[in-house]
Amino acid sequence: MNTTVEASGGKAQSRRILLVDDNADAALALSMLLEALGHQVCTEHDGPRALASIDEFRPDVVVLDIGLPGMSGFEVAREMRQRQATRDALLLALTGWSSDADRQNALDAGFDYHLTKRVTIADLEAALVRPHAR
Numbered sequence: 001m002n003t004t005v006e007a008s009g010g011k012a013q014s015r016r017i018l019l020v021d022d023n024a025d026a027a028l029a030l031s032m033l034l035e036a037l038g039h040q041v042c043t044e045h046d047g048p049r050a051l052a053s054i055d056e057f058r059p060d061v062v063v064l065d066i067g068l069p070g071m072s073g074f075e076v077a078r079e080m081r082q083r084q085a086t087r088d089a090l091l092l093a094l095t096g097w098s099s100d101a102d103r104q105n106a107l108d109a110g111f112d113y114h115l116t117k118r119v120t121i122a123d124l125e126a127a128l129v130r131p132h133a134r
Contacts, residue, residue, distance in 0.1 A: 015128060018059035019043045020050040020076065021094070022068050026117075030063070030094075033121070039128075047071030047079075054085045061128060062086060066095040066106065074109040081110035092127050094119060 017039050021027040024045060031041045042057045044050040047068050062080060066073035073093060080086040091113075093106040098116040106114040112132050115123060 013129075014038045014040065015060040016057065017041050017061045017063060017128075018050060018053065018057060018089075019063045020045070020047070020068070020073070021063075021065040022046060023065075037125070047073070047076040050076055051079055051083075054080065054083060058085050059089050061090045061092065063092045063094050064111075066093055066097050066102070074105060077106070077109040077111050088132075090128070090130070090132060 017034055019027055019031050019034065019041055020043075021030070022045050027043050027045065031043045034041045042053055042059065044053055048071060050062075050064070062077075064073045064076060068076065073095065077091055077093070080089065080091065091111045093111045093114045094117060095102070095106075095114070096117045103114045113127050113130065115127060
């Protein structure tokens with residue numbers, strides 16, 4: 001089993017993480033953090049490209065922004081839940097959308113958890129090891 005030391009000092013399993021965010025700078029910073037924590041990261045900046053990458057990358061975890069151009073994160077999550085490669089992946093919404101309705105819409109779309117941007121490293125690490133909410 002491949003493990004890595006977390007920032008908190010514990011152990012976490014290395015994961016294959018698909019990161020989808022249209023903000024290139026935010027995506028780069030988060031991908032660097034996740035890689036430093038020992039994860040393998042594939043980054044995409046829109047829904048169609050994220051969907052195109054899943055069969056080859058086969059992520060364990062998808063960290064997905066909701067406010068994407070053209071195809072919302074809600075639509076992407078619904079489509080991912082229909083595909084074999086991501087049907088059982090842990091789907092994390094990481095978004096600035098933080099109302100109760102946004103949280104419920106995320107869960108209804110197939111996300112396991114809804115995290116609000118400026119997420120802490122500790123909260124992100126905790127979400128990566130949580131069981132699926134579904």
